[in-house]
Amino acid sequence: MSSDDFFLNNKEIKRIDFKTQKLFNHIGVDRKTLDEVFDKSTLSTIEKLISDRIIDYIDFPISSGKEGNVFLAITPKNKPIVLKIYRISTSTFKHMKEYIIGDPRFNFNHKSRRDTIYTWASKEYKNLIKLDSIGIFAPKPIKKIDNILLMEFIGKERQAAPMLKDVQLTNPKTIFKQIITSMKKMYQNADLIHCDLSQFNILIHQKQPYIIDIGQGVLKDHPLSEDYLKRDIHSIVSYFKKYDIHEDEKLIYDKIKRKKGEYHAIHQDSS
Numbered sequence: 001m002s003s004d005d006f007f008l009n010n011k012e013i014k015r016i017d018f019k020t021q022k023l024f025n026h027i028g029v030d031r032k033t034l035d036e037v038f039d040k041s042t043l044s045t046i047e048k049l050i051s052d053r054i055i056d057y058i059d060f061p062i063s064s065g066k067e068g069n070v071f072l073a074i075t076p077k078n079k080p081i082v083l084k085i086y087r088i089s090t091s092t093f094k095h096m097k098e099y100i101i102g103d104p105r106f107n108f109n110h111k112s113r114r115d116t117i118y119t120w121a122s123k124e125y126k127n128l129i130k131l132d133s134i135g136i137f138a139p140k141p142i143k144k145i146d147n148i149l150l151m152e153f154i155g156k157e158r159q160a161a162p163m164l165k166d167v168q169l170t171n172p173k174t175i176f177k178q179i180i181t182s183m184k185k186m187y188q189n190a191d192l193i194h195c196d197l198s199q200f201n202i203l204i205h206q207k208q209p210y211i212i213d214i215g216q217g218v219l220k221d222h223p224l225s226e227d228y229l230k231r232d233i234h235s236i237v238s239y240f241k242k243y244d245i246h247e248d249e250k251l252i253y254d255k256i257k258r259k260k261g262e263y264h265a266i267h268q269d270s271s
């Protein structure tokens, strides 16, 4: 397929303008977002989501990130859900290989850009399933189709929960501990490391830290998994210094890596 097929000509832009009258609740989606996100195949995937009655319409954009655009969509039962659309044409795509190669769940084999992005969306979807299965606070996955991931909306009414970086915590120590506990649970019970954990990828909702944006998450047996774990610990420990919480990264690392029984063994030996 030539790359021209991914971009829109004037006639198609007109067609999309017409369709978006129906698809969108008019406000907030500008021309640039439209062109960036809705190549032809993405548009037909959205049409399928609507004709399958999974969503009724897309309400408004929540965020436009490096690789995807996040929208709030409304279901036929009038429930808000999140649609994360990975852009085919303009996502920062090179780094994806680093996390896909080395993950035994995915075959890389010199995939096309489009296939890589579909795989990336599957990766986030599968990682969310893992988080859900071990009871981590994170959006529940709903569906993944091509480059679109549907998941639970974290927020109140139609207001997305704020990122950790935008909240002035009244209980930073508790939140810090909850984040470390989630990291440990992920590591011990799902063999999973987030690989981009930071104040940008944690939402504060109902006083709990919700982990999001886990497309790059890898399993323990990825060759760089230990480095990624250390990097995640470093970002979290560094962030909480502003709350005067000074934790030792090595101790946190040991805590995450230590299995339940091991703690008691060490504890009993030293007593």
Ligand SMILES: Nc1ncnc2c1ncn2[C@@H]1O[C@H](COP(=O)(O)OP(=O)(O)OP(=O)(O)O)[C@@H](O)[C@H]1O
Binding pocket: 062, 063, 064, 065, 066, 067, 068, 069, 070, 082, 084, 139, 151, 152, 153, 154, 155, 160, 161, 163, 200, 201, 212, 213, 214
């Ligand atoms: N399930 C959700 N519920 C509510 N808001 C969400 C949800 N998922 C994502 N968001 C919002 O959208 C933003 C971007 O999401 P995410 O980090 O997953 O995408 P991204 O494309 O990787 O973005 P970035 O490049 O900024 O990291 C989040 O910071 C958050 O504000």
Ligand SMILES: [Mg+2]
Binding pocket: 065, 200, 201, 213
């Ligand atoms: Mg993010």
